[in-house]
Amino acid sequence: MYITDTAKEYCSLRDRIFEKLYDHLNDMQRQAVLTTQGPLLVLAGAGSGKTTVLTNRVAHIVRFGDAYQSNYMPKSLTDQDIMALEDYLKDLNAGKKELPEEVEGLLALRSVYPSGILALTFTNKAAREMKERIFRLVGEDAAAIWISTFHSTCVRILRRDIEKLGYTRSFVIYDDTDQLTVIKECLKELDINEKYFPPKEVRAAIGSRKDELKSPEDYAKEVHGQYREEKLARIYAAYEARLKKNNALDFDDLLNKTLELFYLHPDVLNYYRNKFRYILVDEYQDTNFAQYMLVKLLSDTYGNICVVGDDDQSIYRWRGADIRNILEFEKDFPHTRVIKLEENYRSCQNILDAANQVIRHNTHRKEKSLWTKRGKGEQIRICRAFNEQQEAEFVCNEIKRHISTGGRVGEVAVLYRMNAQSRVLEETFMKYAVPYNIYGGLRFYDRKEIKDIIAYLRLLDNPADDVSLQRIINVPKRGIGSATLASLQEAAVQRNLSILDMILDLDTNMVLSGRTAERVKEFGRLISELTVEKDARPLTDFIDYLLQETNYRSALEEDNSIESESRLENIMEFVSAAREFENNNPEGGLTEFLENIALVSDIDRMEEDTGEGKSSVSMMTLHSAKGLEFSIVFLVGLEEGLFPHARSMDSEEELEEERRLCYVGITRAKNRLYLTYTNQRTLYGSPSLNIPSRFLKEIPEELTEDVSMQLGGSGGYGRKSRGVPVSGAGAYGYAASGPEQAGYSRRAGFRAPGLASSARLDGQSASRPAATSGGKEGRFQPGDKVYHTKFGNGTVVAMEGEGSNLTLKVAFIQGGIRSFIAELAPLKKV
DNA sequence: TTGGTGGATCTTTTT
DNA sequence: GATCCACCAA
Numbered sequence: 001m002y003i004t005d006t007a008k009e010y011c012s013l014r015d016r017i018f019e020k021l022y023d024h025l026n027d028m029q030r031q032a033v034l035t036t037q038g039p040l041l042v043l044a045g046a047g048s049g050k051t052t053v054l055t056n057r058v059a060h061i062v063r064f065g066d067a068y069q070s071n072y073m074p075k076s077l078t079d080q081d082i083m084a085l086e087d088y089l090k091d092l093n094a095g096k097k098e099l100p101e102e103v104e105g106l107l108a109l110r111s112v113y114p115s116g117i118l119a120l121t122f123t124n125k126a127a128r129e130m131k132e133r134i135f136r137l138v139g140e141d142a143a144a145i146w147i148s149t150f151h152s153t154c155v156r157i158l159r160r161d162i163e164k165l166g167y168t169r170s171f172v173i174y175d176d177t178d179q180l181t182v183i184k185e186c187l188k189e190l191d192i193n194e195k196y197f198p199p200k201e202v203r204a205a206i207g208s209r210k211d212e213l214k215s216p217e218d219y220a221k222e223v224h225g226q227y228r229e230e231k232l233a234r235i236y237a238a239y240e241a242r243l244k245k246n247n248a249l250d251f252d253d254l255l256n257k258t259l260e261l262f263y264l265h266p267d268v269l270n271y272y273r274n275k276f277r278y279i280l281v282d283e284y285q286d287t288n289f290a291q292y293m294l295v296k297l298l299s300d301t302y303g304n305i306c307v308v309g310d311d312d313q314s315i316y317r318w319r320g321a322d323i324r325n326i327l328e329f330e331k332d333f334p335h336t337r338v339i340k341l342e343e344n345y346r347s348c349q350n351i352l353d354a355a356n357q358v359i360r361h362n363t364h365r366k367e368k369s370l371w372t373k374r375g376k377g378e379q380i381r382i383c384r385a386f387n388e389q390q391e392a393e394f395v396c397n398e399i400k401r402h403i404s405t406g407g408r409v410g411e412v413a414v415l416y417r418m419n420a421q422s423r424v425l426e427e428t429f430m431k432y433a434v435p436y437n438i439y440g441g442l443r444f445y446d447r448k449e450i451k452d453i454i455a456y457l458r459l460l461d462n463p464a465d466d467v468s469l470q471r472i473i474n475v476p477k478r479g480i481g482s483a484t485l486a487s488l489q490e491a492a493v494q495r496n497l498s499i500l501d502m503i504l505d506l507d508t509n510m511v512l513s514g515r516t517a518e519r520v521k522e523f524g525r526l527i528s529e530l531t532v533e534k535d536a537r538p539l540t541d542f543i544d545y546l547l548q549e550t551n552y553r554s555a556l557e558e559d560n561s562i563e564s565e566s567r568l569e570n571i572m573e574f575v576s577a578a579r580e581f582e583n584n585n586p587e588g589g590l591t592e593f594l595e596n597i598a599l600v601s602d603i604d605r606m607e608e609d610t611g612e613g614k615s616s617v618s619m620m621t622l623h624s625a626k627g628l629e630f631s632i633v634f635l636v637g638l639e640e641g642l643f644p645h646a647r648s649m650d651s652e653e654e655l656e657e658e659r660r661l662c663y664v665g666i667t668r669a670k671n672r673l674y675l676t677y678t679n680q681r682t683l684y685g686s687p688s689l690n691i692p693s694r695f696l697k698e699i700p701e702e703l704t705e706d707v708s709m710q711l712g713g714s715g716g717y718g719r720k721s722r723g724v725p726v727s728g729a730g731a732y733g734y735a736a737s738g739p740e741q742a743g744y745s746r747r748a749g750f751r752a753p754g755l756a757s758s759a760r761l762d763g764q765s766a767s768r769p770a771a772t773s774g775g776k777e778g779r780f781q782p783g784d785k786v787y788h789t790k791f792g793n794g795t796v797v798a799m800e801g802e803g804s805n806l807t808l809k810v811a812f813i814q815g816g817i818r819s820f821i822a823e824l825a826p827l828k829k830v
Numbered sequence: 831t832t833g834g835t836g837g838a839t840c841t842t843t844t845t
Numbered sequence: 846g847a848t849c850c851a852c853c854a855a
Contacts, residue, residue, distance in 0.1 A: 123844065151845045175845085194851095251845050286844095319843065418841055423846090440843080474831095481831045599845060623842050645841055661842080684840060685846045 006077045013085045014107060020092040025049075025056065032306075032339045033057045036066065036278070039299075039333035040306040041326075045370045046355070046667035047346030047629065050308050054280060055130055057306065058117060058145065059137035061278050063104065065112040081106055114144035116277040118298065121149050122286055124600050126627070130282070146276070150291055151251060152599050154258040158249075161261055161268055167247055170591045172462050173598040174243065174250045177451070179203050181467050182246075186238040189493070192231060206236050210252035211288045211320040213259065216240055246498075247464045255290040262297055273301045284309035284329070288320040296332070305333060311366050312359050315623060315661050317653070327366065344370045344667075346629050348377020351673050354699045355666040361698055362656045370667075379705035382696065383676040387687075388421070388637075391678050392428035395634050398674065399434055399617060402632065409435060410614035411631035415622050415665050417643040420683070421636065422619055435616040440624045445597055449556075449567040450574050454597060456546055459527065460534050461590045464498045476555035479519050487511055488520070500527065526550065539593060540579045547571065622665045633669035635662075638677040639690035662695045674707075675699075689781075779829065780808055780822060789826040 022030045029049055032042050033056045044050035088103045121127045127148045135142040146153065159169055174182070183199045183206075209219050216237035223229030243250065249257060262269035279299045281287070284307035287295070299305035307329060314323045330336040344352055352370040359365070385391035399412055414425060414436075422438055429436045444450060452475050455468035462468075466489070474480045491511045492502045502509055503524040512520060530549065534542055547553040553571070556564045581593050588596075618630065637643055644658035666673060677692050780786070784796045786808075794810040808820050808827070820827060 149845065173845085176843095254845080315842080316844085318841085420840085420846090443843095477832085479831070483831080621842065642841095647841060657842095682846085 006079075006082065009082055010077055010085070013082065013089060017085065017089050017092065017107065020089065021097065022056065025052070026343055028339055028341050028343070029053050029056075032341070033060050035306075035337055035339070036061055036304065038303055039329075039336040041284075041329045041336050041338045042306065042308040042341065043338065043366055043368060044308050044310055044341045045344060045368050046310065046313060046664070047344045048341035048370070049343075049345055050282075050310075050341065051130065051133065053341070054119070054282060054308055055133040055137060058119060058130075058134050058278075058280065061112055061117060062114050062134075062138045062141050062145070063099075064108040112277055114138075114141045115146070116275060117145045117280070118153070118276040118278070119145065119147040119280040119282070120153060120291075120295070121147070121282045124149055124152075126282055127152075149599070150294070151254045154254040154294075155595060155599065157258050157268075157272065158254065158261065161265070162257065164265055164268070165257060165261060166244070167249070167257075168462075170247070170462050172246070172248045172458050172465050172468075172594065173254070174248045174467065175598065176203065176251075177446075178248075178467050179206075179250055181470065182239055182242050183235065185489075186235050186242060190231075190234060190238060192235065197231065197235065202232065202235055205232050206239060207252060207320065209236060210250075210256055211290060211322075213256060213290055213293065242466075245464065246466050247462055248467070252290070255294060259290060259293055259297070269297060273298050277302045278304045279306070281305075281307040282309075285311050285314035285323060285326045286316050286321045287325045288322055289325075292322070292325045292332075299333075303333075310368075312362070312368065312660055313626065313664050315626065315657060315664060317657050323364070327364065340366075340368060342368055342370055344372045346670050347372065347667060348374050348671060350376050350378065350380060350703050351666060351669050354380055354673070354703050355663050357700055357703075358659060358666065358695055358698045359663040362659055364656065378672050380699065380703050381672070381674045381707045382704050383674060383706075384692070384708040385676060385678045387678050387680045388424045388682065389428065391636055391676050392425045393432075394676060395425065395636065395674075396428055396432040396434055398634075400432065407632075408615075409617050412634070413618040413620070413625065413628070413630040413632070413668065414634045414636060415620060415625050415668065416636050417622060417645060417661075418637075419621060421642075425619060425636070429617070436619055437614070437616040439618060439620040444570070444573070447567075447570055449570055452552065453543070453547070453571065453574060454594070456530075456550065457543070457590060458594055459500065460530055461594055463500045463531075466492070466499045469499050472550075473523060476551050478523060480516070480523065484512065484516050484520065500524075504528065534590065539582045539590065540575060543575055543578055547575075622661050625668050626664050629668055629670055631670045632672045632674075633665070634674045634676065635665045636676045637681070638675050638693035638696055639681065640693055641688070641690060642681070642683070643693055643695070659695065662693075675704075780827075785830050786810060786827050787830045788820075793830065 018034060019030070022033055025033060026049075029052065032040065032053045036057070042050070042053060044053070084100075084103055085106060088100065091098070119127075119130060121130065131142060131145075131147045134145065134147070146156075148156070155173075158171075162169060162171060180199050180203060183202050184194070187194055187197060187199065187202075209216075214222070216233055219236060220230065220233035223233060243253070262272075276298055279295060281295055286309070295305060295307075307326070309326050311323055311326050314321060314326070317323065325332075330338065347355075347370075349372055352372055356369050383391070383394050385394055395414060399409065402412065403409060416422065416425075419441055422441075426436065426438065445454070452472055455471040458465050458468040459472070470485060470489075473485060488499055488502055488511060491509060492499045495502070495509070502511065503520055504527075506512065506517060506521055506524065511517075526549065530546060533545055537545060553568070556568050556571075578593065581588065581596060585592060585596075618628075622635075641649075643662070644655055648654035648658045675696060677696065678690060680687055680689055682688075780796055785793065786796055787793055788810065796808050796810055808822050808825070810820065810827070
């Protein structure tokens, strides 16, 4: 192309303007923002400003369209234009970022409609956050951009065209509990024993097939001749048929049916792929095959696909995420530009070094190394405790010390591998009156009473929904038991009707008789009546009416227990959630409300989600901590068998995922990181002896400092850890501050029914020696290398029980973890 | 049909 | 230790 001097000058000015305009970004970030054309892979390490890049990139596209990097230039550039650009650059240098319209016209050469941008996330929270930040950058234009989760995006597409696939627009979305119900029905129908095909396993199998986009027919062909798999294929087929009959989609279907729609109706696909000129994907390392396909298909016309992610933070393999998507992105999308963001704005260098060192032990990854301009910061503090009670006391003491020196509790987080670990922490925090807040666990919309109400609503919205009907036909008790239900169901299948249709026309169908028939008919009348009222009343009003007419509320009120009281409270909460929805979506009806519940179910978190301004310590699993940051982080339970989890220890791939989880945990900390582990821990009811996690050993000693507690007199523990001399261990004397029973209030906000009362933690028999077993089995210790006549060499990773019940868990070099009764097993130390 | 009991099982979770 | 579920008695 012939380039004039004016054009050259234009380009150089444009470059300098953008550099100045984005001088709040580092070089790599700026590159990522300005690279708008073609495939782009941004490898964004933890805390490297990933969201900043995404939002600025979207804003840049909205404001300047295809300007940068494209061959487009203003058709006729005048000297005046050049002068205008020069003036603007001067303004910028003087700190004035306001963009005059004529300059914008010179820079933005081909405009892009905001509605031509699609940004995909995994969680609603991420979508919400991105939307807000883009709004702040570009104002009203942000409203037209498609920023939402994969699932919401698919629902939006499906609501328009799903009739082409033979569903109605008021389809329901089944969650995993509903899936189990359907699977159990299928097993019954096919006369398959649940023992040999546990519903949960079947669900996982079906889920995997769906992730791979395999239909029941595909699968059946593939496994032809294999008995078990063939059965699974039949269950899968029955499952699909039932969902369709119920006019229901599961979560996987939201993606798969969208793809199906695209395959069967290319006109629909073409509409969207021509519409979305720019596509961005957040957390790309978490995508599964279906999501990959969706992105691949939609980006085909323009090829402007930008994915942001961190392979080191891929922790959802077990949920279908395929790390290969990010590792092989460059192969899948030729001519990809790769940009690595390695500068970290969150943590001190010691913390980053620890993270870098741990993750280095993984083999399948893209080489990255985090660094910061901040200093080294504090040493990483490692504490060995005798048992989990003591571990929790240590955490409490440290937090109290932090508070007494002017620190805030909101800056602190305690992270653990399993939810079960939260109990002891919770009890101890209560005892010491440290306010805390547990995130995760049972979600609001998963509570029994809430699911019941939702089931009523779903049935009314979609009378074909047999699953919801089964849930509530006898809730509250109406004397309709499983036998009645079974015969109704069978008859419905025979006549190819929904169960509700059967019930409403029971006289013609003649399935039941006498008292039972009367009760069922009564239920039918109730539903008919509600169906009429549903359209006659506003949403909130109707839900209230429903609670009344079904006797759901009165049944709870009569119950008079603490539990039912909390259930009633939750129902009130639900009603106010409905009211809020009604206010925010005056147009939305029942269908929209239910969709909102299925897809946007995090009202629990929203209330308290105020980051470090909170007035309580945050406790959560490592998985839920992804994406968050805290000044002070406690990573507890770093023991072999717990973290890495025993279930993950028999495959290298799963072990690497555990290591990534550890990496995620470490990189949550901004200023101070504690790592704790115990010698003994009660898990699943019986005590076990543990050895420190291998991840601890992967952190260089010069980054760490031992702060183990000194036990009152019993010695031995806390003296030394991994050869590091104890520095002033006494300063952390545990029992330094006694329990303060009062103080703690439920304000910290857990709503779980009927807990709070069981804080009997008197005295604590913590210093009693472990179940170390005298006698001959005492010869074994966790960490011992052993030889088994059948399985060969291995290491004792855990011990449980005592005396003749003492069992050893041994990790064998070949063939995983096995448990043995110590007395009986042909094991010897080597 | 309901309610009680013994036995097995026990990661991680968003949509 | 806690929960879920299949099975059995009333």
